[in-house]
Amino acid sequence: EVQLVESGGGLAQPGGSLRLSCAASGFMFSHYAMSWVRQAPGKGLEWVSAIRGSAGSTYYADSVKGRFTISRDNSKNTLYLQMNSLRAEDTALYYCAKGRISETTREGFEHWGQGTLVTVSS
Amino acid sequence: QTVVTQEPSFSVSPGGTVTLTCGLSSGSVSSSYFPSWYQQTPGQAPRALIYSTNTRSFGVPDRFSGSILGNKAALTITGAQADDECDYYCVLYMGSGISVFGGGTKLTVL
Numbered sequence: 744e745v746q747l748v749e750s751g752g753g754l755a756q757p758g759g760s761l762r763l764s765c766a767a768s769g770f771m772f773s774h775y776a777m778s779w780v781r782q783a784p785g786k787g788l789e790w791v792s793a794i795r796g797s798a799g800s801t802y803y804a805d806s807v808k809g810r811f812t813i814s815r816d817n818s819k820n821t822l823y824l825q826m827n828s829l830r831a832e833d834t835a836l837y838y839c840a841k842g843r844i845s846e847t848t849r850e851g852f853e854h855w856g857q858g859t860l861v862t863v864s865s
Numbered sequence: 866q867t868v869v870t871q872e873p874s875f876s877v878s879p880g881g882t883v884t885l886t887c888g889l890s891s892g893s894v895s896s897s898y899f900p901s902w903y904q905q906t907p908g909q910a911p912r913a914l915i916y917s918t919n920t921r922s923f924g925v926p927d928r929f930s931g932s933i934l935g936n937k938a939a940l941t942i943t944g945a946q947a948d949d950e951c952d953y954y955c956v957l958y959m960g961s962g963i964s965v966f967g968g969g970t971k972l973t974v975l
Contacts, residue, residue, distance in 0.1 A: 857910050
């Protein structure tokens with residue numbers, strides 16, 4: 744059974760940093776692209792970032808480019824999102840999502856975690 | 866910046882058929898955008914329904930189908946049930962690793 748478990752969320756001050764983690768199990772982690780998707784309270788889903796299965800290639804939404812960094816450790820089956828220069832508008836539930844192919848999340852997001860909440864406030 | 870458009874809300878009668886659409890603020894949606902669809906009930910993570918325009922995810926009943934209708938991607942639900950009442954999101958792949966979600970459609974079954 745595929746499982747994705749996010750952690751690392753919490754309260755951060757504007758301009759601060761947080762590092763999210765997503766522990767994956769139940770599939771060959773290195774064979775699949777992974778993404779982060781967020782949802783602000785009461786709002787819709789927003790794609791944030793993606794990384795190909797073998798790591799290396801990374802992709803970002805304009806809203807986070809230059810501030811967030813996605814990475815993965817295939818030896819630990821873990822996905823990360825380093826979030827710097829946080830803003831109030833980054834407040835959201837952050838989901839980890841598994842792609843269907845290695846290169847990109849072009850074929851959509853097959854499995855989702857339950858999310859970790861990030862709140863940016865002074 | 867490209868905006869992916871969805872109807873903010875839609876209603877369907879129990880047992881009825883509804884088609885939700887997913888368009889672009891500029892241009893037409895084709896299978897080259899690999900449209901996918903997700904269902905989200907309040908307080909829950911999204912669930913994958915359709916990918917690559919018309920392929921159902923594992924375990925999704927055949928009441929749900931995807932297609933291209935005119936210049937938009939479409940999700941059709943036949944035989945609507947009470948537990949189909951939730952939010953539906955589409956995603957389009959823009960190339961170069963970039964995906965964009967639509968704003969979501971709140972479906973009411975009444």
